[in-house]
Amino acid sequence: MTVTIYDVAREAKVSMATVSRVLNGTAVVKDETKRRVLDAIERLGYRPNAVARGLASKKTRTIGVIVPDVSAAFVAEVVRGIEDIATMYDYHIILKNSDAQLSREIDLVGTMWEKQVDGLIYMTNRLQKEHVDAFEQAQIPVVLCATEDPERRIPSVNIDSARAGRDAGQYLLSKGCKRVAFVTTEEGLSVLADRRGNGLAACTGFEQFIRIETGSGRYETALPKIRACLENNVIDGIVAATDELGLASIHAAQDAGLDVPRDVKVIAFDNTRLATMVRPEMTVIAQPMYDFGAVSMRLLTKLLLDEPVENYSVTLLHNIVERQST
């Protein structure tokens, strides 16, 4: 029924080993023999069984990808980057959503272990000791993607978030803003978001700086909260932690009778497609989302192939894209 390497060997009148060799290019095979094997493969419609291969070689060419939620625009873009590079290096990805729940995040490492993945790309809001322990126990090479390891034990790919926050602040200052708000979901939820906020807060020159916590990152719930804040505080500049919160900020300002950008300027993080499709188009601190994924995967391949690695914690560049909201 299923055609095996043994069938091919018989058909080509060679040994399994030789078939394996032409399949994997593990050793030189005489051209004539190679042709016979290839012919047999063709004739029988043979496909190597990756599972058997994985068992024998202890390499599955499969990468585990653990993310909070693929349906988030940012994450989906990252996953696309991961998958593209994985394909390029002939790896497959197993995708799992953690919903940012610690217990699930840890569980999933175990699951990936059972699946014998060759490596792991990991996204989480806050890396904890439990994570590192899990990685260690599973003995799987891990690359943290858009996730910081304060102690730099685990290879990672990030931008300089504090600096990005500062850049946003500097930018608003240059636009004449004095009273600035940082709109974020909730302090303590995401290390990166906090770092951005702190970078922003560190800017000197603001007359006032407040944080607006929206609880969830959802547009609908954020909008009224931001609006309330805007009605109780005179604010002329906003930095939002995500595009969605940026848009909520713009609309909240408009609802409060303010003009964007005249009365209040808004700059948001991420630069998902949303930013360019709304009016006014949003000025953003653009994050290299696709590259987060692509570079993480590339770094992981280096780890797996024992290629030399110059830098185990890669810092990607961010940049400000000026549009109409400022």
Next chain:
Amino acid sequence: MTVTIYDVAREAKVSMATVSRVLNGTAVVKDETKRRVLDAIERLGYRPNAVARGLASKKTRTIGVIVPDVSAAFVAEVVRGIEDIATMYDYHIILKNSDAQLSREIDLVGTMWEKQVDGLIYMTNRLQKEHVDAFEQAQIPVVLCATEDPERRIPSVNIDSARAGRDAGQYLLSKGCKRVAFVTTEEGLSVLADRRGNGLAACTGFEQFIRIETGSGRYETALPKIRACLENNVIDGIVAATDELGLASIHAAQDAGLDVPRDVKVIAFDNTRLATMVRPEMTVIAQPMYDFGAVSMRLLTKLLLDEPVENYSVTLLHNIVERQST
């Protein structure tokens, strides 16, 4: 180094078979023995090797998911639905992007075959003979997700697209629209989009009906084309094939000096988050994106577990969500 089932057996003073039994619940094991095994597993930190399991049992508990592009909002949501249900039934998913290229779509079936996936969830714009042949050759159970098989050979999950198109038309008629445009990427690209367009075209009562083809589905490229059309035709109602095209239509209308919804009403397909975040908020034909994925995966589990299946081509319900753009 790596703990195997054999080590556990030795530690618990039983045979591998018994360990396997308690692991899989394949047969009754005396409570006392079971405890010894569980203890040994705990003590040794044993994790079953899913690859070895897969080879021995010929079941990998892995599902291949082939989509055009995860980074598209619609698709990402579908994938989330698939993954959730997969997890629920203890399956894993291998994700692949095809970029809607036929050759790649076919290739990927072969790749999934090699990976010995137990089943396949497949999304494509236009199912062709090549696809069906590939499925057949690989002998993998397939469920088509948001993808129609005109000949109903392959199980699938869809909405009634023609009817959805008609509903959109009917809705615009009820709003007093007479001169309607269908904004889509390009005829012939997507069967479902075409079907919607045809359903719409079949509505009687319009004084005029035109199609606006935008080439790509991207906001940026669509906007000027739609605007040009709107300047050369008197249009008072638009049905857009996606939210992104819907938003492009709204902005194009505004740029052409028209008010939405007063002068021209816009209704779009999909209902991604975009629709609720823009102003005016978009009226949509809501698609059950998450459910496309969830139901497809559920159907696939039925196929895999030999559960009775009432209906091999499931039709999900769509509905109109009325907002400000009409």
Next chain:
DNA sequence: CTGTTAGCGCTTTCAT
């Protein structure tokens, strides 16, 4: 350059 032979770690008869 090619063949032989052990496994890889588990499931699954078949006995007992």
Next chain:
DNA sequence: ATGAAAGCGCTAACAG
């Protein structure tokens, strides 16, 4: 209720 043993389909020494 438990054990023994034969594979699953392939890779990777080791010979020759």
